[in-house]
Amino acid sequence: MTVRHAVPSDAAAIADVAARTFALACPPSTPPEATAAFIATSLSESAFADYLADPARTLLVAESAVGAPFDGYAMLVVGEPADPDVAGAIRIRPTAELSKIYVRTASHGRGTAAELMTRSLDAARSAGADGVWLGTNVENARAQRFYAKHGFVVVGAKRFKLGDRYEDDLVFERAL
Numbered sequence: 001m002t003v004r005h006a007v008p009s010d011a012a013a014i015a016d017v018a019a020r021t022f023a024l025a026c027p028p029s030t031p032p033e034a035t036a037a038f039i040a041t042s043l044s045e046s047a048f049a050d051y052l053a054d055p056a057r058t059l060l061v062a063e064s065a066v067g068a069p070f071d072g073y074a075m076l077v078v079g080e081p082a083d084p085d086v087a088g089a090i091r092i093r094p095t096a097e098l099s100k101i102y103v104r105t106a107s108h109g110r111g112t113a114a115e116l117m118t119r120s121l122d123a124a125r126s127a128g129a130d131g132v133w134l135g136t137n138v139e140n141a142r143a144q145r146f147y148a149k150h151g152f153v154v155v156g157a158k159r160f161k162l163g164d165r166y167e168d169d170l171v172f173e174r175a176l
C-alpha cells in the first residue's frame, strides 16, 4: 500500500471508494436514502473533480499494488472554517480541516489510515497551518479512538445535515 497525492484522473476511483465507505461513518439509524443522496451529490465523480481542482484542498489516496479500487482516501481543506460552531470551538490558527478520512473495512487496523493521517498532517504543515480540526459523529467510536491516538482532543460540537435531519458531531483539534 502506498499513499500518494491524487491527480485529476483519480476522480472516478475516489468517488468509488467514497461511495463504498461513507455509510461506515454514519449512525446505524441513518436512513439509507439520506446516505444515498449525500453520495450522489457530494461524493460523485464530478464532486471529486471539483475538489481536485480546488487549490485549498489536498486529496490523498491509499493505493494497493494493483491500483484502483483504492483502499482509502483523505481530503484536507486549508482555511478558516465556515461553520460558526467550529470557528468558535477551535483554538489554533491558521487551521486546516481534515474533511474526510475513509478506509475500506478490509484495511482497518492495518496502518492505512495512520499513513493517510500522517500525510494529511504533513500537507497541512506545508500549507502553513498550525492546527488541524475535524468533525466526527458522536456515535463513531472507532474514529474517535483513532483520532485520540493521533493526538486530537475534543474542543466542541457541531451539527451535520444529512438528508432532512441533523446529526451531532464532535469537533476534534490538534496542534501541528
Ligand SMILES: CC(C)(COP(=O)(O)OP(=O)(O)OC[C@H]1O[C@@H](n2cnc3c(N)ncnc32)[C@H](O)[C@@H]1OP(=O)(O)O)[C@@H](O)C(=O)NCCC(=O)NCCS
Pocket (backbone or CB within 6 Å): 021, 024, 025, 026, 101, 102, 103, 104, 107, 108, 109, 110, 111, 112, 113, 114, 135, 136, 137, 140, 141, 142, 143, 145, 146
Ligand atoms: C476511522 C478510520 C479511518 C480509522 O482507521 P483504522 O484503521 O480503523 O484505525 P485504527 O485501527 O488504527 O484505530 C482504531 C482504534 O479504535 C478501536 N476501536 C475499534 N472499534 C471500536 C469501538 N467500537 N469503540 C472504541 N474503539 C474502537 C480499535 O481497537 C483501535 O484502537 P487500538 O489501536 O487502541 O486498538 C477507519 O476506521 C474508517 O475508515 N472508518 C470508516 C469511515 C470513518 O468513520 N471515517 C471517519 C469519518 S469522521
